[in-house]
Amino acid sequence: MKKKGYNRGRQHFEVLNGQGRRFSFSRLKQAFLYYVLLLLALVIIVQVGYHWLGEQFLAWRLQVVAAERGIVEQEKEVAGLVTRSEQVVNAPASGVILDLAEPGERVSVGENLVTLGVVSVSGQGDNEEADPAQAELDDFETFITVKAHHAGLLSYYTDGWEKHSDSFYLSEEEYAENRQEGSTTKKNMRVAEGEPILKIVHNWHWYYNVILPLHPGRTIAEQQQAAIKFAFAPDQLVQAELFEAYIDKEDKEVRLTYLIKKQISGFEEVRWTQASLIYNRQEGIIVPAEAVFKKEGKTGVYLNRNGRVVFQPVTVISQQGDRVMVEGLAPQNMVITRHELVEEGRRLN
Numbered sequence: 001m002k003k004k005g006y007n008r009g010r011q012h013f014e015v016l017n018g019q020g021r022r023f024s025f026s027r028l029k030q031a032f033l034y035y036v037l038l039l040l041a042l043v044i045i046v047q048v049g050y051h052w053l054g055e056q057f058l059a060w061r062l063q064v065v066a067a068e069r070g071i072v073e074q075e076k077e078v079a080g081l082v083t084r085s086e087q088v089v090n091a092p093a094s095g096v097i098l099d100l101a102e103p104g105e106r107v108s109v110g111e112n113l114v115t116l117g118v119v120s121v122s123g124q125g126d127n128e129e130a131d132p133a134q135a136e137l138d139d140f141e142t143f144i145t146v147k148a149h150h151a152g153l154l155s156y157y158t159d160g161w162e163k164h165s166d167s168f169y170l171s172e173e174e175y176a177e178n179r180q181e182g183s184t185t186k187k188n189m190r191v192a193e194g195e196p197i198l199k200i201v202h203n204w205h206w207y208y209n210v211i212l213p214l215h216p217g218r219t220i221a222e223q224q225q226a227a228i229k230f231a232f233a234p235d236q237l238v239q240a241e242l243f244e245a246y247i248d249k250e251d252k253e254v255r256l257t258y259l260i261k262k263q264i265s266g267f268e269e270v271r272w273t274q275a276s277l278i279y280n281r282q283e284g285i286i287v288p289a290e291a292v293f294k295k296e297g298k299t300g301v302y303l304n305r306n307g308r309v310v311f312q313p314v315t316v317i318s319q320q321g322d323r324v325m326v327e328g329l330a331p332q333n334m335v336i337t338r339h340e341l342v343e344e345g346r347r348l349n
Contacts, residue, residue, distance in 0.1 A: 063288070063337035064304055067329050070286035072320045076220065076277045080210035081170050082270050085202035086162040087150045091191040093118045095140065100187055103156050104268075106203065107148045113198060114146040116191070146197070153203035155268045156185040158196040167244045167257040169209050175272050182269075201268045207243060208258045208275065214247070217254025220279040221245040226258060227281065231274040233264045282318055284325045291337045292316060292324055295344075301329070302336040302344070309336065309346045 099115035107113065117140035148154075159182035170178070185197045208228065212220065220226070221242070228238050240258035247254050291301045292314065300313040312333070314326040329335075336342060 062341055064334050065288060065337060067285050067287050067331055067333045067335050069283065069331055071281060071283050072318050072323060072325045073278050074280040074318065074320065076216060076279065078210045078212065078277045079172055079274045080208055081168060081175060081272055082206065082208055083164045083166055083168050084206040085165045086199045088158060088162050088196050088199045089146060091116065091193055091195045091197045092144055094193045095119050095191065097185060097187055097189045097191060100156065101154060103154050105154055106152065107154045109148055109151050111148045112145050113148055113154065116144045116146060118142045118144060148200060150200045152200040153268055154198065155201055156198050157182055157269045158199055159271055161271055162199055166207050167209060169211055169255045171211060203263050205259055205261050206267060208260060210256050212254045212256065214252050214254060218247060221247065221254055221256060223279045227278040228258065229276040232266055232270050236264055238262050238264065282325060284317060285329050285331060286323050286325055287335050288337045289319055289322050289324045291335050291339060293339055302339045302342060304334040304336055304348055307348050309342045309344055309348065311344045
């Protein structure tokens with residue numbers, strides 16, 4: 001077997017000179033400048049971020065807050081007796097209530113309030129409801145119309161305390177011992193002669209009487225105005241004037257009567273009620289109570305003033321919880337709450 005020749009199918013290739021990218025000094029300068037600028041930008045971003053984050057962390061750690069204008073209220077939970085000028089009208093005869101004017105409305109002198117059918121024969125006992133089906137017109141001797149002899153708010157609820165028209169003081173225990181069940185006159189009710197059937201309330205003013213301990217009673221008694229939020233109307237803040245103040249040093253109590261000149265829905269039926277008495281309401285510069293401290297006998301706060309810790313003397317006016325009202329501080333001053341973490345003169349940035 002003949003061996004095929006090695007060179008029979010050999011092909012010939014030619015090597016050509018390459019056309020690759022040549023070294024360029026100008027391109028090297030451009031790349032160097034690009035990376036330098038990128039590195040510089042990165043350094044600036046890191047520095048700004050570190051500075052901003054550092055300030056934010058420091059402000060969070062020191063609890064730096066801006067002094068702002070606000071209101072501080074001193075409040076006392078109380079309980080007391082409501083008194084009003086009330087004219088009670090009694091039934092002129094025994095009979096059945098046939099018709100009633102709308103309660104809760106202001107009535108004028110001479111206005112018809114109640115129609116009473118005078119019973120001609122003995123029937124059901126007093127204060128029981130008559131059967132309308134059996135109460136025919138022939139069952140009554142006559143009919144009496146009760147008219148308003150005073151102008152005011154009409155109410156059919158009576159409780160026996162109507163004779164107390166202004167200042168009158170009771171403790172909660174005394175009220176409970178003397179409390180009477182109130183009654184409301186209704187249509188078809190049988191009433192006895194002389195029995196209270198309605199009252200007309202002088203709705204332009206009424207009173208709230210409270211008894212407080214000497215502290216804070218004496219402080220409260222110095223304020224001629226107060227705001228009261230009653231339990232029976234918690235959504236309404238009522239302005240009141242101090243009508244009477246009596247300090248009993250022997251019993252160690254202060255008796256206060258407030259005059260209220262605003263009608264509140266349902267006030268004509270309330271007698272004993274809880275309330276929040278806001279006796280001192282001031283507007284001024286507010287800072288956290290924790291920020292105020294004493295330094296070398298002076299009361300003040302630390303401020304962040306242009307990046308340096310500065311001690312600012314202040315005068316405390318009043319306090320409500322964790323807020324303090326002060327004098328001697330301008331609005332928007334940056335107050336350091338955690339004053340124990342810094343010293344006067346320290347640089348913060």
